[in-house]
Amino acid sequence: MDFDLTADQALIRTTVKDFADHVVAPGAAERDETGEVPLDIMRQMGELGLFGIPFPERWGGSGGDTVSYALAVEEIGRVDASLGLGFAAHVSLGCSPLYLYGSDAQRERFLIPAATGQYLAAFGLTEPGAGSDAGGTATRVEETPDGYRITGTKIFITNALHAGYIVATARQPEDQRISSYIVPAGTPGLTVRADYQKLGMRSSETCEIHLDGVEVPRDLRLGEPGRGFRQFLEILDGGRISIGALSVGVAQASLEAALAYSQMRRQFGHELAHFQAIQFKLADMAMEVELARTMVLKAAWLKDQRREYAKEAAMAKLYASEAAMRASLEAVQIHGGYGYMRDYPVERYMRDAKLLVIGEGTSEIQRLVIARQLLAR
DSSP states (O other), X not given: OOOOOOHHHHHHHHHHHHHIIIIIGGGHHHHHHHOOXXXXXXXXXXXXXXXXXXXXXXXXXXXXXXXXXXXXXXXXXXXXXXXXXHHHIIIIIIIHHHHXXXXXXXXXXXXXXXHTTSSEEEEEOOBTTBSSOGGGOOOEEEEOSSEEEEEEEEEEEETGGGEEEEEEEEEOTTTOOEEEEEEETTOTTEEEEOOOOOSSOTTSOEEEEEEEEEEEEGGGEESSTTOHHHHHHHHHHHHHHHHHHHHHHHHHHHHHHHHHHHHHOEETTEEGGGSHHXXXXXXXXXXXXXXXXXXXXXXXXXXXXXXXXXXXXXXXXHHHHHHHHHHHHHHHHHHGGGGXXXXXXXXXXXXXXXXXXXXXXXXXXXXXXXXXXXXXX
């Protein structure tokens, strides 16, 4: 086993860390207050090639790998989890379906602009009655002489308001199977709203989508008919790696904040870090951050090697997200009363971390995925 990064992977990590520290971090707290989506920073990320890391150069990508992409998500998430979420959703959920299942014409038209940052991309799966049970899709599609007509509602969709296209799943009435369709922005009947009031991830764009008889041409069906269910299961496997990486970023930020505060704050004549109770908290946080990062990178490596990785991706997402939740809670605890105040970033880390154990499959769903993989063997 070789745990060293390649030269290219190390360079990407260093480059993204520098960008995160100098460009992303300075306005993160203010954006959390206002809920402003940093579209200008996302455009810069596209220009740097971050959106195209895991895609070939032919389709606007950088020709990198999943490990490099996970490292980039971690570094962005370390300073601004909201932006990290937008980044991860754009690449893993918005762009990947086009890369994996799209025709060359579809990739030329939609993937290249998305991978180069000309616009964002979104993945419309979750519905009011289909969350963890994504197979319960109620959005309907019917064939027309020229293509398809889609009717339904999607909720909690990241990046949709500024997306150049939305990949939407819909159920075929004739056989009840699910297919996927590319819905370009501005299509008549497509309405997108972003007015959720959220606990955390406040500067990430979370939208409700209404498809009121939206008509798309025949050449915008994504992949084979009736394969939408299998498609989004595969997409979610890959997406769990990126949410795991984002979780590592939040956990790392929590650890760094707790370390710095515990060495600055004095009580009973000593720095907090002098006390064994605080040392044990820091040690547990550091251990869990390292274990989470290792699991995420293992899942990413397996994916890059084209080996089975569904179980490992679920494990990575589950462990890393719960580690982020624990780390952020401990960081608040170490800060004491100050941790509850917005003067310090740890309360933001805690609010952001809660989404990580819910989105991209709850912790309970991850355990089901893992158990089914075990029992299938």
